[in-house]
Amino acid sequence: MSNSKNHIQSDLLGKALVEVGIMSEERIEVKFNTPYILQQNGASCKDHESIFISNGNINVEGRAESHTDLLFVPTTDNGNFTLADVTIGKNFHWEQKELQTFSGALRIIMEDNQLTAINIVPVEEYLTSVISSEMSATSSIELLKAHAVISRSWLLSQITNKNRKKTTASGMTETEEEIIKWYDREDHINFDVCADDHCQRYQGITRASTKTVREAIEATKGLVLMCDDEICDARFSKSCGGVSETFENCWEDSPHKYLVKVIDNADCHDKLAEDLSIEANAEQWIRSEPKSFCNTTDKEILSQVLNSYDQETPDFYRWKVEYSQEEISDLIRRKSGIDFGDILDIVPMERGVSGRLVKMKIVGSKRTLTIGKELEIRKILSESHLYSSAFVIDKEGDGIPLKFTLTGAGWGHGVGLCQIGAAVMAAKGYSYKDILFHYYKNCTIDENYGNKI
Numbered sequence: 260m261s262n263s264k265n266h267i268q269s270d271l272l273g274k275a276l277v278e279v280g281i282m283s284e285e286r287i288e289v290k291f292n293t294p295y296i297l298q299q300n301g302a303s304c305k306d307h308e309s310i311f312i313s314n315g316n317i318n319v320e321g322r323a324e325s326h327t328d329l330l331f332v333p334t335t336d337n338g339n340f341t342l343a344d345v346t347i348g349k350n351f352h353w354e355q356k357e358l359q360t361f362s363g364a365l366r367i368i369m370e371d372n373q374l375t376a377i378n379i380v381p382v383e384e385y386l387t388s389v390i391s392s393e394m395s396a397t398s399s400i401e402l403l404k405a406h407a408v409i410s411r412s413w414l415l416s417q418i419t420n421k422n423r424k425k426t427t428a429s430g431m432t433e434t435e436e437e438i439i440k441w442y443d444r445e446d447h448i449n450f451d452v453c454a455d456d457h458c459q460r461y462q463g464i465t466r467a468s469t470k471t472v473r474e475a476i477e478a479t480k481g482l483v484l485m486c487d488d489e490i491c492d493a494r495f496s497k498s499c500g501g502v503s504e505t506f507e508n509c510w511e512d513s514p515h516k517y518l519v520k521v522i523d524n525a526d527c528h529d530k531l532a533e534d535l536s537i538e539a540n541a542e543q544w545i546r547s548e549p550k551s552f553c554n555t556t557d558k559e560i561l562s563q564v565l566n567s568y569d570q571e572t573p574d575f576y577r578w579k580v581e582y583s584q585e586e587i588s589d590l591i592r593r594k595s596g597i598d599f600g601d602i603l604d605i606v607p608m609e610r611g612v613s614g615r616l617v618k619m620k621i622v623g624s625k626r627t628l629t630i631g632k633e634l635e636i637r638k639i640l641s642e643s644h645l646y647s648s649a650f651v652i653d654k655e656g657d658g659i660p661l662k663f664t665l666t667g668a669g670w671g672h673g674v675g676l677c678q679i680g681a682a683v684m685a686a687k688g689y690s691y692k693d694i695l696f697h698y699y700k701n702c703t704i705d706e707n708y709g710n711k712i
């Protein structure tokens with residue numbers, strides 16, 4: 260297994276390949292549904308093989324030899340295999356194990372005294388599976404095409420940027436007065452992406468792909484977003500709240516030319532939204548319901564982007580959360596690990612271009628501290644995650660406030676494409692290119708990624 264890969268591998272037919280980490284267990288049971296061989300020695304596989312670790316090597320039940328890694332390759336087109344006990348929804352309340360079926364090759368390696376199964380599969384097949392499980396079957400074709408280009412760009416930027424100087428995964432600055440933290444996704448070392456929500460959820464060919472998704476993948480085959488000869492790390496969130504945020508206000512302080520402020524309406528203009536980093540403007544913006552692509556209550560459009568659970572809470576464009584003094588002081592103490600005493604005030608200190616708070620001061624009877632960036636603010640002010648950090652604060656009561664009301668805008672970090680806005684654009688007849696160029700600035704859509712890498 261090479262750890263220094265910074266290019267895209269391809270198979271004998273020149274198809275770009277991705278290595279997806281599927282599961283880690285002490286023993287892995289594989290059912291080969293079509294003929295496969297073990298590439299190390301050319302031996303034909305049995306219908307069912309059981310793989311385990313013994314004396315620090317990988318062994319296959321009933322075979323004498325042992326290896327440091329195994330590569331099983333199909334000998335026919337449409338080769339596929341099934342893995343037992345794949346954990347899905349890892350660390351979520353609905354975590355469960357199931358049989359999953361994958362096409363392409365299977366590599367087994369050792370990591371931390373466990374076996375890791377890696378599926379090596381053509382990029383376009385991987386994308387078909389990912390988008391079929393992420394998007395609703397009712398999604399319109401232009402929305403799916405936009406998502407196909409985003410997912411492909413994200414994936415290929417992960418693979419090609421791996422060993423370049425890359426954005427760091429997290430950072431923190433801490434003084435007596437201020438703790439500023441931000442978190443990004445950690446890279447994988449031994450494969451390109453995992454099959455969980457940490458990367459993009461991938462279930463191989465376990466469930467049938469949707470016809471419209473296959474059409475969207477085919478129609479955008481090989482297309483990626485490029486900026487200055489690099490594949491874009493195409494971020495997206497549920498709803499920008501009317502204006503999208505810049506990369507550096509959420510993660511590392513390194514501006515990305517394509518992840519800049521976008522006013523989310525047809526003419527990209529709104530006088531009120533001109534400078535939302537000014538408190539008075541942000542206040543007026545968040546307390547109003549300006550017209551924008553993601554300002555919609557159309558159930559048919561929302562069902563294309565949100566699963567049914569999410570549709571039960573459709574107040575994402577403008578929302579309200581209320582806490583009593585008791586609730587908020589307890590919440591902040593538990594979530595931050597710091598006892599502020601009674602919460603006397605929550606003061607906006609710095610806002611990004613979308614009105615999202617980058618820094619916020621918590622004034623307590625025992626302690627006063629400024630915290631950031633947006634994800635940290637959202638974590639501390641909610642049991643799960645606050646919808647967004649674009650909010651204003653109202654207090655009630657003289658002296659120690661009895662109640663805090665947060666009035667907010669948007670859902671998610673707000674950087675890059677706004678999914679609900681994109682679904683509305685597609686419904687209004689915009690093409691996937693219109694949608695991508697609306698949300699990602701200074702970009703091109705490159706038609707031949709293979710030649711750029």
Ligand SMILES: [Zn+2]
Binds near residue numbers: 447453455
């Ligand atoms: Zn991952």
Ligand SMILES: [Zn+2]
Binds near residue numbers: 498552
């Ligand atoms: Zn939006």
